Amino acid sequence: MGSGMGAGRMGTQSMDQHFIVMMIPHHDGAIAMADLALSRARRPEIKALASSIKASQTQENAQMRTWYRQWFGGSVPTWGEAMGHRGGMGMMGMGGTGADLSWLKSASDFDRAFIEQMIPHHRMGVMMASMAQSNSQHPQLRVMQQAMVKAQGQEIEQMAQWYRSWYGTP
Template sequence: MDQHFIVMMIPHHDGAIAMADLALTRAKRPEIRALAGSIKASQTEENAQMRAWYRAWFGGNVPTWGGAMGHGGGMAGMGMGGTGTDIAWLKNAPDFDRAFIEQMIPHHRMGVMMASMAQTGSQHPELLALQQAMVKVQSAEIAQMAGWYRRWYGTP
């Protein structure tokens, strides 16, 4: 379970990092840029940690994943963890801030689901702690983005 989780979560994080990179240059609202900076920093650090654990626990580097998650080993543009995120579309969205929230909330929901499900079979306490932290942080970020969306756009 831990090996599978790492192989799946790293490209999922790569998708959020790619979205965050866009937000750092395209977002108009400082709140979005600040959140993007936080997402990029935390998920880049988590990916580095998971790669190190993978090498220590399973030997070798994390293989690239091109299966059901829709990632061609990294950023293929489409299919961020099954959320349908399209980086090219997001890059050209007329209202980037709104589009970012509309894409990042379902992306984070998928991440929360993945980390929640993996906890039941996790064999390594340090990975279990990371999974729990992912659920907590990303759930809080979802709530924050949902609040912004309601406040800025008047709809849930």
Template sequence: MGHSLMGGQPMDQHFIVMMIPHHDGAIAMADLALGRARRPEIKALARSIKDSQTQENAQMRTWYRQWFGGSVPAWGGAMGHGGGMGMMGMGGLGGTGTDVAWLKNASDFDRAFIEQMIPHHRMGVMMASMAQTNSQHPQLQALEQAMVTAQSQEIEQMAQWYRSWYGTS
């Protein structure tokens, strides 16, 4: 197809395999926030992130079965760590382990949540916008665009809260 990566794996396949665990990280952080956040704004944002990203993961899993056969491999399974979007491998791990453990113990949960979620979202936006330019499937391209739009808005919203609540960027 021309737009393939390591081992001839299409960009769309690679993107889905990387984005699902990245979403899982945000969902795990959002779950914590639903229980621990003090500010209603953070709880509302967490609910929105959890709902939208859970839905997106379900959609990507469905497409993966339709387009590539079988279910989405666990992170790192067929991927290897070189080439293409491999440099974003870190993003696939964000929030699944250390971020969540660290967040659990944060003394100011709301502040820590924003400090973790902004870079996590930035990585997601970067992954989605890069994948979008090479996507073979219009439906996935539209989803990638929607991710870029939604997460960029959420980043801006969190940055505004951070400035107004903590007086710093």
């Protein structure tokens, strides 16, 4: 696993390249979960959160793709290309999206299942962004990483409060 940050091409990538290659599919997972919530959630709070997640992470993905082209001279590689076609696990063992969309699609209590999946998904994103900040060469990416940590941290706390209020369990 080399540096412990992933398999495949990490040895030839900067931390910023690696972060972008790993964060875009991670965001894609949250966006897919948010899309499901927009059609399946019962509570307006979940729908509003999903709308916010979809908007912010879609914008962040677009910005990271632009930076990747500017800084590294090409398009962001797909997951398979980034992993050297080995199928290895990604940053922190997360792999692709880290979300079980098939389970979420069929969950009998969608709102509860959404929170149960989005909290750990966001925690992984916060960890990825927190760890990458200290080694980021590009100040504008560092600012985005700090914003990700703050926004997702607040969303985690909000979801945890809803969970306790609605389901009475931690």
